[in-house]
Amino acid sequence: MIFKKEKLNKCLTEYLQKGLILALSGGVDSALLLAVVAQFPIEQRQRFLAITFETILYPEDEIKTAKSLCQSYLVEHCPVKPEDEIPVAIKHNPKDRCYRCKKNLFKQVLILAQNRGYSYIMDGTNADDLKSYRPGRQALMELGIKSPLADCGFTKTEIRTYAAELGLTLADKPSGSCYATRLPYGAELNKDLISKIAELEEFLRGFGLSQVRVRYHQPIVRIELMPAEFPLFLKQREQALQKAEELGFAYLTLDMAGFRSGSMDIDLLAPYLYL
Structure with a gap:
């Protein structure tokens, strides 16, 4: 896993130079990214912030966890709320709901990034996710969202191991979903x-x-x-x-x-x- 860690650090170094936003869900994958960035010298992460989607479709405890993590690592945190609690596009739970929802939410993050002059947005998608049915992944690719854990080949098991090494208490936290x-x-x-x-x-x-x-x-x-x-x-x-x-x-x-x-x-x- 040493090579993967080095590759991840290289990716994050590049992203941080031009401004980086992390979509922090409160799960172990994105929390690991937060913890890794927090290890960088403070001068390298001046243009880094985390966002969390605050919607009734996401478990409240995960939103609270995301806020708490940012406080612990002294990272700027910005909540992002959809214009409608349940957008019309997903009101009747269509089969491409995840695609529509991700597209809608991350478009708002893109606007935030443009306003702040940040070039990169990343999420916690991992290598195992690429083998599963994940329609929302297509929306992320279309919007240019980076997924460094997947790009560096980190599996869920490796992410949990790395998270434990960095002292993350949620290393063994069960996966959640909307x-x-x-x-x-x-x-x-x-x-x-x-x-x-x-x-x-x-x-x-x-x-x-x-x-x-x-x-x-x-x-x-x-x-x-x-x-x-x-x-x-x-x-x-x-x-x-x-x-x-x-x-x-x-x-x-x-x-x-x-x-x-x-x-x-x-x-x-x-x-x-x-x-």
């Missing part, structure tokens, strides 16, 4: 419904579960967990049912296939693997 992935394509993205899904997921995480996805197929809620944690969930089954009922969900089911990132993409995945 709340639009909790609904089938064609379903209306509704602020109230998304808030309820987020609340139920947060409640279930309180059981000590490492990964939780609340997928809603009206009127059925399908819970995805790591199979090894099924017994832990079932011990607290009554609490889960009560919470779901309080939120207005009539049916609560446990998906016996377990947690699968991208499980709403079954009809679209071939020849890709689950994320």
Whole structure:
């Protein structure tokens, strides 16, 4: 991994010379980029800032994590909010939702970069992501967004290892995703419904579960967990049912296939693997 680290440092050195913006999500990939840049001498990172998209489609805890990381590393942080909470282009969760959403959000970052005189924008896409179904990746390529972790060949496992070496507490943090992935394509993205899904997921995480996805197929809620944690969930089954009922969900089911990132993409995945 030494060669990859050296290549990454070379890329970042080039980007920092002309001004660099990092799209910081609160996940381990972009957090690693932040930590690596923070190691550069302060005179080399005078023109560096991090942005985080603040939208109801992104978990609130990830937004808070991004802000906290920037405070820890003394990096300027700028929130970027979409003009509409749920843009019309993705209101009914189209199959190219991720492409449309990324295009819309990063266009705003491009405007920020132009206003600040920054030449580069980067995100935390990694080498493993290139093997998966990621329609938003096309939007990033069209807008010229850099993905140095992918370009340098860093896999998710290597990123976690490197993050641990740099003392990042979220090195083992489970991967997250936007709340639009909790609904089938064609379903209306509704602020109230998304808030309820987020609340139920947060409640279930309180059981000590490492990964939780609340997928809603009206009127059925399908819970995805790591199979090894099924017994832990079932011990607290009554609490889960009560919470779901309080939120207005009539049916609560446990998906016996377990947690699968991208499980709403079954009809679209071939020849890709689950994320």
